[in-house]
Amino acid sequence: MRLVRTLVSDADSERVVAILDEENIDYVVTPEASAREDLLVVEFPVPEQALEVVFDRFEDAGVRADSYTVVTEAKAALSENMDDIEERFVVGEEEDSSIAAEELRSQALTLLPDAFTYYLLTCLSAVVATAGLLLDAPALVVGSMVIAPLVGSALTASVGTVLASREMILDGFKTQVYGLGVAVLGAITFGFILRSGLFLPPSLRPATTAQIAQRISPGLLSLTIGVCAGAAGAVGISTGISAALVGVMIAAALIPAAAAVGIGVVWTAPTIAFGAFVLLVVNVASIHVSSVAVFWYLGYRPDQWVPDDLRANASLRRFGPSLAVGGVLLVSVVLVGGLVSTHVTFEQSANAAVEETLAQEQYEDLELVRVQSAFNPGPLSGQPQEVTVTVRGPVGQTFPEVSDRIRDRLIAETDREPVVRVEFVTSQRSPPEHS
Template sequence: MRRIQVLVSDDRVSDVVDVLDDENIDYVRYRARTPDDEEQWLVEVPVPTDAIGYMLDRFEEAGVRSDQYTTVATLESAISPRSEELKQRFADDFDPLTQMELKSKAQDMSRDPTSFLAMIFLSAIIAAGGLLVDSPAIVVGSMVIAPIVGPVMTASVGGVTGDRRMLVNSIWLQAAGLLTAVVAAGGFSFLLQFLGFFPETLDIGSIELIGLRLSPGFVTMVVGFTAGAAGAFGITTKGPTSLIGVMIAAALIPAAATVGIAAAWSEYRIAVGASLLLLATIILINLGSFVVLVQFYSPDEKGWLSSASGRRLVLLATVVVVVLVVGVVGTAAGQQILFERTVNDVVETTLDQPEYGDLEPVSVRVEYSDGFLFSSPETVTVTASRTANRGDPPSVAGELDRRITEATGKQVQVRVRFQEYQRSDAGNSSSLSPAPQPASFAAPQTA
């Protein structure tokens, strides 16, 4: 429940009372003195959250100026003769927060610059550590504490409500936060390398969690846009946005940490690819957030988006960005997806041949020459399982190389890694090993 308080002049109080009586809403009114030493009526109304926008519109129709004195406060509960009837009436309605509530909620999500940058700094260090040890749990922990959702939401709210200062400050905070994350991750990675925890020769591109963030992809772009849209929709409701904040941080903090790690290991191609991913993602998150909010709220009449030319300019810029990002990334990602799908089919078909009957495909991984969108495939790593103690594994790398080249027209290096396992006799428990044996890996074959 919420409590609305509006200051009403003597000549308008009867109109306001008529509105409340027509809506069957309980209220109280009492005299209040303004700073100008003028007495007016202060009308107090308890209403459900979803009724806030509706009632403020009705008050405006009755001649009440919302910018004169209007407050909306949260109530733990409210009991009045017709409160239950009012709750049932608005129980199934979706009514987004008013612009006043929207700005207040967005500002509550924001931190002061010092604490914001400090939390981003710490979350980036945690993310860098999680990426280097290839631990998804640690990376998720870094997302939880990253407060990046605050400036993302306030930027969109500032754009929609015409608050130029809020918009500019939020964009500055986003840029400063991501730069801080890159510097923190890079400095921490360099320190770990200097202290000998990780060798200088470490192939960071072979780490799975880092390999997922080498360049923009169509799926990551969709995730970024959707995360921004979900955050914007969440902020228009009365519910919390903490989990949505984790989703937005998930799209940004690991990518920023990847840039820092790549810089520490002088892997500049990876750094450029991850930077493109980071830049494209932050643009699409803000874009998704703005597109959703503009569906619910009209720009403030005093704002810089109130003019038709301003709205057309924003719409045109939005369309251009979407077309460029989706077109370029979609084309590049489509080519990579088609290549990887063909490689997977070739691997499965080849290992189904009788001469390779002892092999079962476990995973196929494609590595590209650099971190750019249109980079060429360079290496295909196939992991296959086989029963232990059956002699040397069959020579399959050359055959896979030949078939992949024929199917795709691409010259790649094929590496095959064998994962051996032991198999017990069915129904004979005595044949089981007393303790689980670690999987052994044969040396990779290279075509």
């Protein structure tokens, strides 16, 4: 429920009252207390779903609601026609759970904390994520997502894009870029302290840690996380769902990847650093694209948008910032998406080669545990593609040719000559007891 208090001139009051009467909304009109001439205060309660309808009618009638309008949350409203209004907008034919554009703008801006809090929490979340990745502790990685305040910057930029607000676009993207930079620097600093202080065993290989391995090989599933995070954030903020819930999802797509970039730098592992960086860029772009698409689907448009008039809406003067963001995101998706597509194709070939090889009779005692294809953009990197296959087999048996057979199949199916590493996990099984 929302309580609206707006200041209108005496000349506009008749049109405002007429609109409220037509919409069957109860209202109160009082003189403006400072005794300025020809000004009246109009106050009325409405469900949040009806707010945009009323504001649109005010705008169509030539009444400017932005001269002075305050919208506050009301716990409850009792009036003669309130039951009919709620029946119409909350559960009736005009039911719509999304909030008004003005309230959406305000909601997005309130999600941006002050600079000190934002960068401090971002740095702390990156430190926790770094510890969780190195310790292979999923609980710590999840904990880092909870304290990360990245939801505000991501959604501010997306709301600014869909509403063509240059200030919101700049604030959102600037805060997000700086925040992710702080996260990477925090991960580098913390990782350097851990490594130089010998707090971790010298034998630690970050690439073999499961939590890190999941963040250095961008693929279709990684893209899905970013798309879902952006869509969930857009739905959440536009329907009044707690920002903390959608914030965790957005942080899940960004913070662990940023921490993995720092780990790759500290351990001088280009494969980790580059793969995690590509994942970070993919998730940033997919979050913004999906959230803008959801906002647009929900009916949010720039203030000067003209329905069904492409020529009027193609104005660089009015919508230049939004078009610029769209161009940057398009280039990012094309360039990074091409790298991810190449990797996904090779990953599919690797999975198929491993499956076909292990299906042979001489390898029937081997059980596949995992296939990991290190992210590699192709011949331009100058480095061979690496594939690590983990299999489980019985104690005492050796399979010396399995890596060569997998490699031969990959060479036949792709244009690369990869390095194939097969890691064996031995196991024993006691026979069942017979009674």
